[in-house]
Amino acid sequence: DGGITQSPKYLFRKEGQNVTLSCEQNLNHDAMYWYRQDPGQGLRLIYYSQIVNDFQKGDIAEGYSVSREKKESFPLTVTSAQKNPTAFYLCASSGGANNQPQHFGDGTRLSIL
Amino acid sequence: QKEVEQDPGPLSVPEGAIVSLNCTYSNSAFQYFMWYRQYSRKGPELLMYTYSSGNKEDGRFTAQVDKSSKYISLFIRDSQPSDSATYLCAMNLEGGSEKLVFGKGTKLTVNP
Numbered sequence: 092d093g094g095i096t097q098s099p100k101y102l103f104r105k106e107g108q109n110v111t112l113s114c115e116q117n118l119n120h121d122a123m124y125w126y127r128q129d130p131g132q133g134l135r136l137i138y139y140s141q142i143v144n145d146f147q148k149g150d151i152a153e154g155y156s157v158s159r160e161k162k163e164s165f166p167l168t169v170t171s172a173q174k175n176p177t178a179f180y181l182c183a184s185s186g187g188a189n190n191q192p193q194h195f196g197d198g199t200r201l202s203i204l
Numbered sequence: 205q206k207e208v209e210q211d212p213g214p215l216s217v218p219e220g221a222i223v224s225l226n227c228t229y230s231n232s233a234f235q236y237f238m239w240y241r242q243y244s245r246k247g248p249e250l251l252m253y254t255y256s257s258g259n260k261e262d263g264r265f266t267a268q269v270d271k272s273s274k275y276i277s278l279f280i281r282d283s284q285p286s287d288s289a290t291y292l293c294a295m296n297l298e299g300g301s302e303k304l305v306f307g308k309g310t311k312l313t314v315n316p
Binding site for chain 1: 208210212236238240245246247248249250253292294302303304306307308309
């Protein structure tokens with residue numbers, strides 16, 4: 092089945108540690124996105140990529156980094172510089188042209204040990 | 205003023221009721237409007253996707269967009285307990301911008 096796979100489902104980070112969240116899609120979508128969701132807040136855009144080897148900062152990029160080496164994959168690294176990383180992280184993808192709707196994976200919940 | 209305002213609820217209705225969910229927005233340039241349903245601990249699932257003003261119907265769901273009032277609605281007819289979820293509105297600009305702006309979501313419970 093086509094879809095977006097995020098792993099792991101739950102992740103724990105120690106102080107000072109970088110962690111990487113995986114996002115893979117087999118929908119042949121050009122564009123991919125990372126959002127952060129906190130209780131009582133809407134989704135906030137961290138980074139997005141409209142094409143391989145190119146990406147742009149979203150509204151809350153500080154403390155995060157991404158790469159887009161393959162069309163199917165858009166991993167997100169939460170660095171030690173992100174002081175409040177506990178959140179639900181959502182990856183999305185879209186066809187990339189003509190405002191095609193975004194479709195989401197099932198998220199990764201990151202917590203601090 | 206926030207770009208997109210959505211009443212967080214919670215909203216509780218009996219099974220079979222008609223549910224009305226709403227969002228208002230401030231940016232008149234928004235052209236594409238979406239409703240997502242999110243179950244607990246899951247990602248948002250696209251329910252409705254509309255362009256500009258008007259109505260769109262899909263089964264028990266109807267999406268309405270009133271650009272003159274900057275107001276969008278989602279109606280759920282014959283609501284079911286399985287409709288219990290958080291509903292997120294989202295919108296973006298015409299002309300190639302991919303950024304979506306989301307409301308904070310309305311939590312709906314349909315009681316059997």
